[in-house]
Structure formats: structure tokens, C-alpha cells
Amino acid sequence: MKIHFxxxxxLIAFSSCAREADLVVYCSLDQVHSEKILKLFADRxxxxxxxxxxxxxxxxxxxxxxxxxxxxxxxxxxxWNNEIAHTIRLKKAGLTQPYASPSAEGxxxxxxxxxxxxxxxxxxxxxxxxxxxxxxxxxARVYEMAExxxxxxxxxxxxxxxxxxxxxxxxxxxxxxxxVLTWLDKASQSGLKIGAGNADVMRRTCExxxxxxxxxxxxAAAARRNGHPVEVVFPDQGEGGRGALLIPNTVCMIANxxxxxxxxxxxxxxxxxxxxxxxxxxxxxxxxxxxGVDAPDYVKLPGxxxxxxxxxxxxxxxxxDQRFPDFQKQFVK
Amino acid sequence: xIFHSGRSPWPWRFLALGALLxxxxxxxxxxxxxLLSPQEWASIFEPRxxxxxxxxxxxxxxxxxxALLVGWPTAVLASRLHLPGFGWLHFxxxxxLLLPPxxxxxxxxxxxxxxxPWASVWSLGLAYAPLSALFVARALRHQQASAxxxxxxxxxxxxxxxxxxxxSAPAAILGATLAAVFAxxxxxxxxxxSSLGDKFSVxxxxxxNHWRSYQGDPATLKQGAAVAxxxxxxxxxxxxxxxxxxxxxxxxxxxxxxxxxxxRCGSLxxxxxxxxxxxxxxxxxxxxxRILYExxxxxxxxxxxxxxxxxxxxxxxxxRGRSDLGHSLALGALAGAFALLVAPFLAHFWLQLGGHxxxxxxxxxxxxGTLLALPLLAPAVGTGLGAILAFNRPGWEPFYDSLLMPxxxxxGRYLPIAVFLLAERMSRIPQARIESARLTGMPYLFRLLxxxxxxxxxxxxxxAGLVAVFAxxxxxxxxxxxxxxxxxxxxxxxxxxxxxxxxxxxxxxLITLLLFLPVAIHALFSKPNDA
Numbered sequence: 001m002k003i004h005f006x007x008x009x010x011l012i013a014f015s016s017c018a019r020e021a022d023l024v025v026y027c028s029l030d031q032v033h034s035e036k037i038l039k040l041f042a043d044r045x046x047x048x049x050x051x052x053x054x055x056x057x058x059x060x061x062x063x064x065x066x067x068x069x070x071x072x073x074x075x076x077x078x079x080w081n082n083e084i085a086h087t088i089r090l091k092k093a094g095l096t097q098p099y100a101s102p103s104a105e106g107x108x109x110x111x112x113x114x115x116x117x118x119x120x121x122x123x124x125x126x127x128x129x130x131x132x133x134x135x136x137x138x139x140a141r142v143y144e145m146a147e148x149x150x151x152x153x154x155x156x157x158x159x160x161x162x163x164x165x166x167x168x169x170x171x172x173x174x175x176x177x178x179x180v181l182t183w184l185d186k187a188s189q190s191g192l193k194i195g196a197g198n199a200d201v202m203r204r205t206c207e208x209x210x211x212x213x214x215x216x217x218x219x220a221a222a223a224r225r226n227g228h229p230v231e232v233v234f235p236d237q238g239e240g241g242r243g244a245l246l247i248p249n250t251v252c253m254i255a256n257x258x259x260x261x262x263x264x265x266x267x268x269x270x271x272x273x274x275x276x277x278x279x280x281x282x283x284x285x286x287x288x289x290x291x292g293v294d295a296p297d298y299v300k301l302p303g304x305x306x307x308x309x310x311x312x313x314x315x316x317x318x319x320x321d322q323r324f325p326d327f328q329k330q331f332v333k
Numbered sequence: 334x335i336f337h338s339g340r341s342p343w344p345w346r347f348l349a350l351g352a353l354l355x356x357x358x359x360x361x362x363x364x365x366x367x368l369l370s371p372q373e374w375a376s377i378f379e380p381r382x383x384x385x386x387x388x389x390x391x392x393x394x395x396x397x398x399x400a401l402l403v404g405w406p407t408a409v410l411a412s413r414l415h416l417p418g419f420g421w422l423h424f425x426x427x428x429x430l431l432l433p434p435x436x437x438x439x440x441x442x443x444x445x446x447x448x449x450p451w452a453s454v455w456s457l458g459l460a461y462a463p464l465s466a467l468f469v470a471r472a473l474r475h476q477q478a479s480a481x482x483x484x485x486x487x488x489x490x491x492x493x494x495x496x497x498x499x500x501s502a503p504a505a506i507l508g509a510t511l512a513a514v515f516a517x518x519x520x521x522x523x524x525x526x527s528s529l530g531d532k533f534s535v536x537x538x539x540x541x542n543h544w545r546s547y548q549g550d551p552a553t554l555k556q557g558a559a560v561a562x563x564x565x566x567x568x569x570x571x572x573x574x575x576x577x578x579x580x581x582x583x584x585x586x587x588x589x590x591x592x593x594x595x596x597r598c599g600s601l602x603x604x605x606x607x608x609x610x611x612x613x614x615x616x617x618x619x620x621x622x623r624i625l626y627e628x629x630x631x632x633x634x635x636x637x638x639x640x641x642x643x644x645x646x647x648x649x650x651x652x653r654g655r656s657d658l659g660h661s662l663a664l665g666a667l668a669g670a671f672a673l674l675v676a677p678f679l680a681h682f683w684l685q686l687g688g689h690x691x692x693x694x695x696x697x698x699x700x701x702g703t704l705l706a707l708p709l710l711a712p713a714v715g716t717g718l719g720a721i722l723a724f725n726r727p728g729w730e731p732f733y734d735s736l737l738m739p740x741x742x743x744x745g746r747y748l749p750i751a752v753f754l755l756a757e758r759m760s761r762i763p764q765a766r767i768e769s770a771r772l773t774g775m776p777y778l779f780r781l782l783x784x785x786x787x788x789x790x791x792x793x794x795x796x797a798g799l800v801a802v803f804a805x806x807x808x809x810x811x812x813x814x815x816x817x818x819x820x821x822x823x824x825x826x827x828x829x830x831x832x833x834x835x836x837x838x839x840x841x842x843l844i845t846l847l848l849f850l851p852v853a854i855h856a857l858f859s860k861p862n863d864a
Contacts, residue, residue: 005782008670012737020730031827032653052818055808055826062812065714068549069721075734075815093549158532160542188532196528199829204529206632226834227635328542332534333381 021050023262024075026063028054029082029249030218033282040278041269047262052076064090067254071095076254077263080270084120085166087250088317091117096252099264103271106290110310111248120248121271122279122286125234125300125308126167127244129205129220130212133229138212141236142171145214146183151190155201156214158194158331159184163216163247165327169320170245170311177323184330194331205230216247217300218284225283234306243309246302248289249279342681342777349678356671357708357745360719363551364558364711373559382539386563389517389536392454397513399458404465404512405505407612409497412470415597416606422613424853426466429616431802431848432624433825434460436841438522440623448530453523457516462616464515465508467799471754471792472504473497474592475761481593490598497596503579504757510575511750514568514710521808536564537712544714554718561712568710569703576699580687627838646835650843653836654824658847660736661805661821665848667740669801672751676796677786679705679748680755688760706749716746717813739817743804750803751796758792759785802848 027034031053042049054063064086067076071093079096081087090096091113098116111120130136139150159168172180188194193210195201201213202220206228220232234244251270257263269275273293279286280295287302288295295301302308358365367373410416411423429437438456441447447455476497485493520537527533543557598605629643683705687698708716720742724733732738762785770784786793808826811817821844828837 005674008673011666011670012674012740020734031824052812052815053823053827054812055823055829062714062809065544065547065718066721066813068547069718069813070725071549073725073727075725075730095549157528194532196524200525200528209529223632227632229632229634324545328539329381331532332538332542333384 019048022047023049023077023259023266024052025049025078025080025266026052026054026067026076027080028063029080030284033279033284033286034080036282037270037275037278041266044269045262045265047265049266067095068093074254074256074258077257077259078266079252079254081250081252082124083163083166083247084118084250084313085169085317085320087118087252088113088314089321090252091115092317095255097255097257099253099267101264101267101271103268106273106292107271108289110313111289118250118252119267119271120250120313121289122276123246123248123289124163124216124218124284125244125246125287125302125306126163127215127217127220128212128233128235129202129215129223129230130233131205131208131229132231134211136211138233139235140238141241142167142214143183145192146187146190148190150212151187151192153211154213155193155195155204155210156187157197157201159327160324160331161197164198164214165320165324166247166316167245168327169323170309170316172323173312173315173319174242177319177326180323181326181330184327217287221283221285232300234300236309237307241307243307245311246287246289246308249286340774340777342678342781345678345778345781346682349675349682352671352675352741353679353705353745353748355745356741357748359723360716360742361708361711363554363719363722364561364715366551367555367558367562370555370559373555374562377560377563382536382560385534385536385539388450388533389564390567392450392523392535393457393513393517395454396458396461396516397509399455400462400465400512400516401505401509403459403612403615404462404467404508405469405498405501406608407462407616408466408469408505409473409494409501410605410609410612411466413473413476413497413593413595414494414605415595416602416609419595419609422609423470425613425617426470427463427799427802427852428845428849429460429620430463430467430799431806431845432460432620432841433806433822433844434519435521435525435826435829436624436837437620438525440620440627442526442529443627444619444623448526450523450526450531450533452526452530453535454516456526457519457522458512459616459620460522461512461515464512465505467795468504468508468511468754468757469501471758471795472501472761474791475758476500476593478593481596485596490596490601493596494601499582503575503582506578507575507753507757510571511753513571514706517564517568518710518712540564540712541714544712544718547718554715554722557712558715561715565707565710565712569706572706572710573699573703576702580695580699621842624838624842628835628842630834642835643839646839647843649836650840654821654840654843657819657821657824658844660819661844662847663736664740664743664817664820665801665805667736668744668747668804669797671741671744672748672800673793673797675744676748676751676755677781677793680752680759681781681785683752684756684759702749702753705752708746709749711746713746713807713809714813716742717810720810720814734815736816739810739814740804742814743807743810743817744800746807746810747800747803750799751793754792754796754799755789758789762788798852805844805848 025038035051038049038051096117100116104112104119128138130138137150137153139145144150145154157164159165168180198215198219202215202223204210205213206223223230236242251267253263276288277294280288280299285299300306411419437460441456481493484496518537520535520541523535540561543560547553628646629639631642683698683701686701687695724738770780806822808822811820811822825840
């Protein structure tokens with residue numbers, strides 16, 4: 001019987017010390033895509049890179065909370081976020097430090113922080129995904145989704161997390177919170193299905209529960225790759241349309257990062273045109289932000305294939321903080 | 334030698350309690366401070382939250398009821414009766430616990446198209462039914478032969494069967510209560526079914542959303558803890574009530590040195606076999622079959638056969654998930670090791686505390702059991718944040734970044750399961766055997782090892798095994814605690830987002846297979862324990 005006690009003691013003793021990595025990256029982009037980039041960087045530099053990933057259920061909040069909880073003694077060097085609002089939240093909390101990466105040259109100004117605390121790259125667009133095997137009544141603009149003739153056949157995620165929360169915060173900033181909250185109410189009343197996340201509404205479209213949904217380009221790409229009869233339509237195009245919303249990945253350096261040199265090296269790498277091209281060619285079909293990046297034909301580009309809206313991201317992040325409780329009251333009941 | 338430290342159990346108990354405080358209660362300390370901050374409580378008295386709370390209560394109570402109604406008879410039929418295939422089904426009992434509940438939910442939706450709150454109740458009830466079944470199986474394994482045989486002789490198999498249900502009722506209720514507690518804290522499954530049909534929400538979603546407002550300061554941490562408090566309190570009350578029921582039923586039992594043999598059913602064999610098969614289909618075969626189908630299922634425009642997609646998915650799962658699986662197994666082994674070391678002392682202490690006839694000692698034992706379960710009832714995100722605040726200190730980096738830290742936190746969180754199982758089994762050791770060991774003057778540790786644990790080895794290992802399984806399945810803490818991040822749970826849920834459904838199904842089955850392998854080997858080679 002002693003062995004039952006001694007073995008666990010030995011196990012605990014052997015596991016009590018960890019080797020320190022040369023670089024720690026917290027990453028909210030899907031693991032299957034981002035770990036390849038981390039590995040490529042590790043292979044090229046010979047650094048021991050430790051990655052930590054979030055999951056969709058936590059909607060970026062897991063790692064952001066970890067960064068906030070670790071703020072007195074940071075363990076991460078770089079945060080690679082798959083969206084932007086929480087990066088700005090970290091900046092406001094004083095958890096990031098400026099770094100003007102030479103690799104950020106060429107990335108449009110609207111996707112970079114003026115103080116160099118964060119830089120955007122490789123984006124997802126908010127799009128309609130519609131079935132191609134039937135006649136679909138598809139709205140042309142986001143606000144048309146609430147019209148009964150469209151709403152009955154469509155779905156969108158609740159604006160509680162991820163890109164949908166950012167999207168509706170941006171709308172709220174542009175058109176007033178009252179307008180957006182009233183619209184959301186009308187959309188629900190009209191029969192628009194409200195899902196838990198973008199991947200969920202995409203699945204419902206693939207399964208034929210609804211004819212169309214509002215989702216992200218990476219989810220749409222997954223649906224097409226899985227052999228479902230669907231196609232992407234960019235909303236708010238044409239005359240008077242404000243354009244589709246592009247939500248970039250963002251990368252920032254953590255204040256008092258334990259390995260600042262390696263962190264700068266990694267940020268330079270991840271912001272390079274090469275990584276934007278790799279992400280565009282990946283299954284998630286991320287949209288390059290800088291012009292001239294080598295992207296596959298099926299990846300639609302802003303300016304060439306669709307019109308993208310311009311956004312003041314700092315203001316959107318502030319709006320998100322203020323609107324979240326309202327959205328929560330409306331959708332968590 | 335330290336093992337001969339004396340006859341008093343207290344040094345060992347203090348060590349075990351110290352380990353428990355370090356691993357499970359220290360991370361909770363920032364949350365427990367909420368109890369001292371009345372101003373944080375104002376936010377929880379909102380009508381919207383009351384509605385959510387009520388919805389969560391009835392849903393988790395019904396899930397617990399399903400766990401009871403399915404798990405209890407399945408365990409009785411599979412562990413105490415001579416039915417065709419009962420040996421196999423008995424060792425398959427823990428299988429659904431090894432699958433992520435969300436994977437089971439997706440399987441049930443795929444099979445039936447179900448959605449909405451009732452689907453969530455059903456799916457969570459079946460996902461946690463094995464908890465009830467395992468507690469019952471443990472209790473019945475050592476049913477008194479004298480009582481069973483006299484009932485069988487005098488009243489026949491039908492009454493003997495009733496007797497089995499009566500004897501195992503407290504264990505079944507405790508298992509079902511734990512199932513209800515797990516169901517009440519899960520929001521991934523309700524969220525999933527909500528996204529498929531009628532929109533509904535549950536209270537844990539509100540708790541989770543409060544952590545989203547965390548600003549890295551004690552105030553926002555406490556707000557999250559305050560919102561979580563009512564759910565923790567109700568779960569604790571439910572557990573306390575289960576302990577009361579157990580104590581009342583336990584008073585009818587006495588210890589015996591001879592255990593009953595599996596019963597032959599005579600004319601009841603066919604209906605009981607059909608019943609066992611039906612429960613098995615519900616618990617294992619339908620969901621597992623659907624998940625297997627999902628490994629190769631694709632859309633109508635996809636190229637290639639089901640087999641080619643399934644093969645690719647399994648190959649992808651092995652290739653991508655191999656190191657994470659290894660990591661998860663190591664983490665589970667650590668959490669299990671912690672339970673293996675600490676659970677015996679706490680189980681024995683708990684048993685002794687309640688083993689006297691004074692009512693105050695019974696109440697104290699119930700309170701101790703409920704307190705022990707507090708880390709299990711606390712929201713995982715809060716525990717994770719608390720662990721970061723507790724252990725992320727200058728100079729502590731080797732410990733903070735090591736696998737030991739999450740191993741301890743997860744081991745402490747799920748320790749109550751091991752303690753409850755072991756205590757239940759220890760309570761059935763014949764008193765004469767314990768007394769004779771005491772009279773020989775054996776030191777406490779030797780008595781515990783060679784008298785109690787030698788008799789309860791299966792329950793001891795099963796408890797530690799369950800702690801390991803729950804540690805491997807845990808997601809929120811895996812995201813938050815450094816060395817736990819490279820785990821199978823994180824990769825599984827990360828892939829779930831990106832509609833990599835073939836991979837998710839294949840990886841889920843791979844995790845299950847890997848976790849189940851030791852159970853299967855143990856079941857195939859173990860001999861029945863004589864008590």
C-alpha cells in the first residue's frame with residue numbers, strides 16, 4: 001500500500017519546477033492557425049516560445065482576465081488578440097507598452113494606435129452568409145435584417161461577445177445607443193434568430209435551419225470548406241452604403257514584459273507581410289490590411305472587392321464598455 | 334522513520350487540511366472576502382437575475398433527477414444482477430463522464446434535433462448520470478449478504494431488488510445532487526441549445542459575464558463573487574440536505590463481514606435485461622455512435638467518403654493533439670495524486686466526526702462535508718483568478734509556471750468527489766476489524782493504510798481517478814493557469830469554435846479512449862475485493 005502514497009509524492013516532486021521560456025505569447029486567434037506562426041518564429045529564431053490560447057466560449061476574456069490578474073507581476077510578453085476592443089481595454093488599464101514596429105509600415109493608419117501601443121493586421125469582415133441551394137430573401141444592409149420579410153429566415157449572434165459585440169458597439173457609436181437597442185428589440189420581435197456565437201449561427205445556416213446569417217468571414221470560410229452550399233455577401237455596399245466592418249487582429253507588447261527583446265522581435269515578425277499572406281492562405285482566410293500582400297483569389301480584399309467602413313477604434317472600445325450592460329440586460333434573461 | 338510518528342491521527346490530519354487550504358481555499362480567499370463586503374451584494378437583487386436564478390434551479394434540479402432516474406437503476410442492474418453483458422456494462426459506467434458535456438449535447442442535437450431548455454436538461458442529466466451510477470455501484474458492491482439473502486429467501490427477487498434500491502438510495506441521492514451541482518454551473522451546454530432554438534439564458538452565464546468586467550482590481554473580483562454566491566449557497570444547501578438523508582438512511586445499516594453475491598433474476602431476467610440495454614443505449618451507445626458518425630460527416634458539396642473524412646480527422650487529432658493529451662494526462666495524474674494522498678485522511682476524519690451518536694457531531698460532520706465541497710461549488714473562473722492572485726508572486730515563478738500549481742488547484746477543487754466516495758466505502762468496513770487493529774497498537778498511518786485503505790482500495794483509486802478525469806475536462810481553469818493551458822480541453826474547445834467538427838468529434842473520442850484505457854485495464858485484471 002505504501003506505493004500508493006510514494007508514487008504520488010514522487011510525481012508531485014518531479015513536477016514542481018518549470019523551465020522558463022524565452023518568449024511568452026498569449027493568443028486569442030484560433031490555435032490551429034496561430035500555433036503554426038509561433039512555431040515558424042521559434043524555428044527561425046531558435047527561441048523557446050510558449051503560447052497560451054483562449055477558447056471561443058470565453059470570447060477573448062479568459063486571457064484578458066489573466067493579463068489583468070497578472071498585472072502586478074506580468075508573465076506574458078506579447079498579446080495577440082483576434083479582435084481589437086479588449087486590446088484597447090488593456091491599453092487603458094496601463095497593461096501595454098508602446099513599440100513602433102518597423103514591420104507596421106504599410107498598414108493603414110486607421111488600424112494602428114497613434115501611441116504605438118497596438119497594431120492591427122489580418123482582419124475578418126462582418127458578412128452575410130447565405131445558402132445557394134435555394135432562393136433567399138437576403139437583406140442588403142445590416143439594419144434591414146430587422147425587416148420581417150428578412151428576419152424570419154435569418155440569424156445573428158447575440159451582441160454579448162466577440163466581433164458581434166464590437167460590431168454593434170460600432171453601430172451604437174455611429175447611430176446612437178437608443179437607435180441600436182430599439183433596433184435589436186425590433187429584430188428579435190420580427191423573428192430574427194439570436195444565436196450564442198458566430199459559429200453557431202453559421203452552423204444553423206449550414207444545417208438549413210435559417211437561410212442566411214450575419215457572421216465573420218472566417219466562419220463563412222469554414223462553412224464553405226466543410227462542403228456546405230453557401231456563399232458570402234458583403235453588407236452595406238453600393239451607393240449610400242457605409243461599407244462592411246473589418247475587425248483586425250491586434251498585437252501589443254505587455255508592460256514590464258519579462259522578455260522585451262524577444263517580444264519586439266516577435267511583433268516585427270507577426271506584423272510582416274509574410275505572416276499576413278500566411279494567414280490569408282490559411283483556412284481562416286484572414287483579410288490582409290496592407291495593400292500588395294499575396295492573398296489567394298478567393299480572399300476578398302477591401303478596396304478591390306468590397307467597400308470597408310472606417311472606424312475610430314478607441315471610441316468603439318469606450319462605447320463597448322458602456323453598452324455591454326445594456327446588451328446583457330436585453331439578451332441574458 | 335516518519336511513518337512511525339505515533340498513534341494520534343492529528344499530525345496527519347493537520348497536514349492534509351494544510352494541503353487542502355493551500356490548494357483549494359487560498360485561491361478562493363479573494364472571493365470569500367466578498368462575504369465581508371455587504372455593498373457588493375446590492376447588485377444581485379434584480380428581478381432579471383431572480384428569473385435567471387429560478388430557471389437555473391429548476392433546470393439543474395431536473396438534470397439531477399434524470400441523473401438519478403437513469404444512473405441509479407443502471408448501476409443496480411449492472412452491478413448486482415446476473416444479466417447478459419452486465420460485467421461489460423458495469424465497467425462502461427464512467428464512460429460518459431469522460432466526454433465533454435458539450436460533445437454529448439451536440440450528439441443529442443444531431444440525433445434528435447432537440448433544442449431549447451429541455452434539451453439542455455436532458456443532455457446534462459445524461460452527461461452526469463454516471464456520477465449517480467458510480468456512487469450507487471460503490472455502495473452496492475458491499476451490500477450485506479445476510480440482509481440480502483434473507484430478503485431473497487423470504488420474499489423473492491422482486492423484494493430483493495427493492496432492497497438494493499433502498500440500500501443504495503443515499504448514495505444515489507448524493508451522486509444525483511453532485512450531478513445537479515455540476516449541471517447548475519454549466520453554461521456551455523445551455524448556451525449551445527439556446528443558440529439552436531428558443532433563446533434562453535442561465536444564471537452561470539450571468540456569473541461569467543460579470544467576470545468579463547474584471548478590471549484586475551479586488552472590487553470587480555468581488556462583484557463576480559457576489560453574483561455567484563446565491564448559486565454556491567443553494568448548491569451547498571442541496572449537498573447538506575443530501576448528507577442529512579444519507580445519515581438517516583445510514584442509521585438503518587450495520588456493518589457485516591460478508592458481502593452479497595450478484596443475484597440471479599429468474600423470470601425477471603428478460604425485462605430487466607431489456608431495461609439495462611435501454612439505459613445503456615441512452616447513456617453510451619447512441620451518443621457515442623453519433624459522435625463517431627460526426628468524425629466523417631460533411632456538407633453535401635464535400636469531396637470524399639465518410640471513411641476518408643473520418644480517417645483524416647483521427648489522423649489530425651492524433652497529430653495535433655498528441656502533446657496536449659500527454660500534458661493533460663500529466664495534469665490529471667497530478668490532481669489524482671493529490672487526491673490519493675489527501676483524501677484518505679479527510680475521509681477518515683469526516684467519518685469519525687459523524688460516526689458518533691451525538692446530534693451536534695452529525696451536524697458538524699455535515700457542515701465539514703459541505704465546507705469541503707466549497708471549492709467544487711465555486712465558479713472556476715473566480716478560482717482561476719484567485720489562484721493567479723495567490724501564486725503569481727516574485728520569486729514564485731518556478732512554482733507558478735510549473736504543472737504542479739494547476740495540479741494542486743484542480744486536485745483541491747475536485748477532491749470532495751474522492752473524499753465522499755472513500756468515506757462512503759470506509760463506513761462499510763466491519764467495526765471488528767478496525768477495533769482489532771487498534772488493539773494491536775498499530776500507528777495511525779499503518780492502521781489507515783493496512784486496514785482501511787487496503788479494504789477500500791477500489792474506492793480510493795476510483796475517487797482519485799475521477800478527480801483526474803474532472804481535472805482533465807476542466808476548461809476555465811485551463812485557460813487561466815499557465816501550465817494547464819497546453820491541454821486537451823483548450824485545444825478541443827478552441828477547435829470547436831472554428832467549425833472543425835470532424836476534428837472535434839475525433840479528438841473527443843480520442844480523449845475518451847485514452848482516459849478509459851486505464852479503467853478498462855483495471856476492470857479486466859482486478860479481482861473482486863473481499864470485505
